Amino acid sequence: MSRAKALLVSAATLVFARRRRPTLKPGERERIVVPEAPAGYDAELVAIWLFLASAACAIGFVVVYALDRLPAHTQLLGLALGLSLAFLAAGLVVMAKRLVPNEELEEDYPEQEHTAEQERIAQVVEESGLTRRRLLLGALGAAGGSLGLALLAPAASLGPAIHMARFYLTPWRRGTRLVDEQNRPLRADEIEEKNFYTAFAEGADKERLPSSLVVVRLRRDQLDLPPGNAGFDADGIVAYSKICTHAGCAIALYRAPLFEPTDPKPALVCPCHYSTFDPSSGGTVTFGPAGRKLTMLPLEIDPKGFLRARGNFDEPVGPSWWGVRLKGPTT
């Protein structure tokens, strides 16, 4: 141990001390770095050990990487690399604090401004004569501006920016069956109270916002649909768009009261910003930031007992934009 230490010190002294010795005889030239580098042999030794530890950890990283069978691979890799960098940082800090000359210098801030140069620039521009040719500059500006606009025009190809018809489009029409995530048609008698079902338009792309529904069954005495949604339920089963009208997340929470009347009324809640909708009254907002009621789909039960749409939604689906109230959904 002590031999190794002695070796290291002598090696380091050889390397560093030789560098530090000025090549010219003292007195021949003034030093630029005024304070001499501190001798700091102890600090030097500490730094050397830290750098060696850093190297060891870096090699450890490669070893861990190469050994497939180690458990907790990510943790060991992170530890090895992190420690290697940490030792490197520590060594560099020892270097900065103890081994390099500790200079604190003064310097004048740069000039605030160069008045003469400013004047000369203005003069050159003026003497070019261009600034007097207003019309010419105006025309040049018009060319530049128009060209800029022209080059921006192809950006309109990115998407249908003018025609917003697709935003009103839904896959629902009278008779569309409700299916579950496995495309199995939903039967009215499998919809239970205090439960929450996700349904889709049969044959539609499930990822499109208007395709998905939340379906719940309420007791008849709970139902209080406004005139606009009268008859939208099928035997107490109501269906709403699953997409929150606030910020487009899926309504994923159903608060079915367990202890009436202590608990609040049934509510459909979006987990993003907690917009809360009342399924018994046509999807009105009872709390949270949503600015429109939840979109409702009229239902019916076909002779075989399957749930079907009895028409389209009462309003466009999903988050609001300037045109969301201008017209109803289309098929």
Add this chain to the structure above:
Amino acid sequence: MIRGIVRFLDERTGSAPFLRKTLRYLFPDHWSFLLGEVALYAFVVLVATGIYLTLFYEDSTATVIYHGGYAPLQGHEMTHAYRSVLDLSTNVKAGLLIRQTHHWAANVFVAAIVLHMLRIFFTGAYRKPRELTYWIGLTMLIVSLLEGYLGYSLADDLLSGMGLAIGYSVAMSIPFIGGNLASLIWDGPFPGSHAFFPRMYIVHVLVIPLLLATLLTVHLVLVALKHHTQFRGERESERKLVGVPTFPGQAPRSLGLLAATAAVLFLLGGLVQINPIWLWGPFHTYSATNGAQPDWYLGWLIGALRIVPGFDLTIGSYTLVPNPFWGGALLPLAFFGFLYLWPFIERSFLTHDYGYHNLLDRPRDAPWRTAIGMAVLTEVFLVFLAGSADRVDVFFGLPYVPQVWAYRVLVFVGPVIAALLGYGACVELQRGERVDRERKRAERLARGEA
């Protein structure tokens, strides 16, 4: 040897005078000047780890059935994008380490920028002649927020998909043009066409990094041209800068900070799990998870979106301002607009100080600035806290609805209180110093008389 290299370079570039100046450029020795450096080094780690991630990521939203090594998702339908991130996390050696380090680095990057900016604001470092540096820094902060959001959206897991739905809704909510803009960006209604993910990807890995690198370069060049600011001291003055030269003093410190930043990030990346996308599962527009929280730097936006009361501003059947605009667009617009305009506001209405400043204020030296800064900071912090009200409900049983009402009041009251407290504290501190100075003078006088 050294002389040989220097001669080689100088003969071919003529850069010896410049290099000599650079070696002896002075850095004031104060810890708060290192915050910006931490951001810079986090950016270095981001670029390095990010390049590695691009070698594995697929930007396609075409779907596949998963038959990989992660059992719980066997047989699930998912996009190529999600599967590539899942494979990177579960199958690629060191893949998870690099991915988690990248994510942590993004969080630390933004945090360092924010702390750096707080220092700049409360010490008045943005004043003439450094307004350009300040505005560019501010722009980098905004761009970084977008960059972070795009980055975690690329994974196409359930959480990031919900984030995209919210981003889409905020875009839709912009008055007059929102619907068209969203349609343009997503190529139709959400979740958009197959073109959307490649767009997001190229913006995340090329456009914004290039922009950031350019802004960063200009930012640093501007700092160097006008030199660092400094706190007032015995030798420091408006004309004299006191500091440690780049070499040999500052270089090992700065490299040490680079290594330390990288060390913390890789330790976090290896030991502290972040965004376990295999637990969230693939995104479907019709799925959502409860307790969704974005990365910390977007927490203020989700808080703001949550506490706005539920209304759309309409004129007849024309929807002028859909609700998400208030919290998701107007708040950040107002906040960043305020920060951009602040140097003008301060000099035109508060200080009428058009002078040239190299010395920094302490917060107490400018009570108005401190008061207004505290008010704005408090506002943003309250809105940020509001974003965690649902978690407070779950963990501490404090009901959600009354909390939201409390925040709706607090966002108006809190900033006023903060401003009053800030102003009062500054005035008190100044008075304390004055008393101290007078006492010392009296003591000197007393000693002199004795």
